[in-house]
Amino acid sequence: MIKLFNTLSGKKEMFKPFKGKTAQIYTCGPTVYNYAHLGNLRTYVFEDILRRALEINGYKIKQITNITDVEDKIIKKARQEKKEISQITRPYEKIFFEDLEKLNIEKAERYPRATEHIKEIINLISVLMKKGFAYQVEDKSVYFKISKFKNYGKLSRLKKRRAVGRIDSDEYKKDDVQDFVLWKSAKSNEPFWSSPWGAGRPGWHIECSAMSMKYLGKTLDIHAGGVDLIFPHHENEIAQSEAATGKKFSKFWIHGEHLLVDGEKMSKSLGNIFTLRDLKKKGVNFLAFRYLLLGTHYRKKLNFTWQSIIASQNSLNRLYRHVNDFAAQNPPTSKLRRASKKLADQYKKDFIATINDDLNTSKALSIVWEVIKEKNLPGREKRELLIGFDKVLGLGLKDIRPKKTAIIPRKIKDFVQKRELLRNNKQFIQADALRKQIEKLGYIVKDTSSGPLINRIKE
Structure with missing residues (x-):
């Protein structure tokens, strides 16, 4: 059984899905107005490890990752460049998928776009209006009344207090707790859609609730994302979803920590970002970045330096050389294979137990190197073990082909x-x-x- 740290309860819990052996997962995807930076990609790698870990435990995965293709920052960039929003979003969406492939991240089952789910968003807001959780204001915008939802703040441990006003910005701090926008009335030079409340566009938070419910139902097994989404985004998702359905929105909430640069969060607003294009310029293997991330637990902050990424590349290259050398060795005799089976099985158990302890990839990597150094395992056995481990680690070990060698008489x-x-x-x-x-x-x-x-x- 796999244990995962649940932000909602503040502790590790045994994972058990609501229905049989299918894990229904919603992960917050990119806002496609720029390249995903390495901090963003850390979150997607951690979510990929989560998916792979559930798979080796025998779960069937149904994962939905949304694409936010209408939002304040997208509209601002479209104005600046005098383009339609789709001319901004579609190219960056394509690059996002290319980045996932470069990092060996398995594809989700579906990537719904917000602009293609306006009907579902309007229907969800209508339910909230009927139940008295939402209200319309003078400019025709619609807001969520947080005072009506008694459990508001349970995810982010927000102290109960009265909202002092309304906020139409998509992102804000805990000090600015206010009724948040569900539907923004149309403004000049902005995209809009027709609705019962007049022309406008959806707020950011309602998009995820509507899309997750369409594809995964009223209750999820896991909702995952970066720690920066706990408040307000995930807090607001819980409020509007549970207010609409009367049911628990997600059993597990799992969050990955920040990637830092010089001790500060890597973010576009701080201007301290790096992308995969920067790694390419430095001649760094993209999977060396994945290796770097695996060396630190997903719930711990990680400081990115060029020295650390080069060290990770060197370690990854050493790992590749070992896998290659093991493949070139003679197959073990049946006697030797029988003798080593118990030891190999123990390494498998240790690896799975480590991953099942809240995705402890740093300890899992140490087991990889223990196997490499193990004197009582034949090389072919080691390679087989490492390729099995790589079903979770995703470092491309199965693609390492042995060098062509002369046929030995x-x-x-x-x-x-x-x-x-x-x-x-x-x-x-x-x-x-x-x-x-x-x-x-x-x-x-x-x-x-x-x-x-x-x-x-x-x-």
């Missing part, structure tokens, strides 16, 4: 196997004599912690 293989038996019996003089005989036949034997490597001597 059966006679040489027999000599090498005989030499190994001599060495194991501490008959080193005889073993050395056999090594020299092998060399005279044109081959060299390299002893490694996981068994002998045979290579043809270059002429």
